[in-house]
Amino acid sequence: MLLPPLPEKSSKKFNSAFFPKRKRSVSLTLGLNKLELAARSFVRLLIKIILTGVLITLFFFLIYWIYDSFLIKEIEIEGLTEKRLIKGLELINNKNIFFIKEDEIAEKILNENPEFNKISLIKIYPRKVKLIIKVDKPLVALQVNGGFLILSSQGRIIAKSKKNDEHLPVINYYQKLDYYAETVGDWIKFKDITVALDLLKYSFDFGLAIDIIDINGLDMIGFKLGTREILFTTEKSVEVQKYELEKIMHQFKIEGKEFLKLDLRFDKPVAVFKN
The missing domain is CATH 1.20.5 (Single alpha-helices involved in coiled-coils or other helix-helix interfaces)
Incomplete structure (x- = not known):
């Protein structure tokens, strides 16, 4: 006896239950x-x-x-014979060495220290600089109303004093400057004074001991050496006057002559001797 075939309905149920399960597995995999x-x-x-x-x-x-x-940690000072306070070192201390401009910083330090004549700054990498200092010693005391201005050979005011304690040669200027109007570190730029300073320095180098300098105008600069006097002028070449002074003093030394007055203002110098 043959059995009847299974109904189609059971096959459909199996398929409908199987396929939905596969779709959920694929979705889960994609999500992961x-x-x-x-x-x-x-x-x-x-x-x-x-x-x-x-x-x-x-x-x-x-x-x-x-x-x-490259921060500067060491500053070497060259040119000073004694310890002294140097103003302006904060401009370089603990500063980066690459950002230091030598000439600019040297000029600023020089301006803050009027007793110095020249400053050179040298970088020594990585952390050191050297300051080479040239000190300008007091050359003369310019008498002004109320005291004295102590000048360097370049005409810079390196100090002010009520008295000439250092017994420097004194400049008597026909136009009195004011003590309180002038500032340490400033420069005296009057032509007759700067010429007098140049001639004074040369006279010292030549061995002449000048006591007083009387400036009565551009045409009258008188150097007094005790009872003797030498007259200069700004109207004539300073170098020519230096040459004439050296030549004449050498000649006087050989001849054993002593002058009372030597006038170098003219083309031909004039000398007055002791009797």
């Missing part, structure tokens, strides 16, 4: 793949951020190290 990709992207981004931060930190550390390695 997306999360994994997102996690990997986040990790890569985080690594990039960390590496960038590390590189930036290292860069700024390197910049700071380079900057700190």
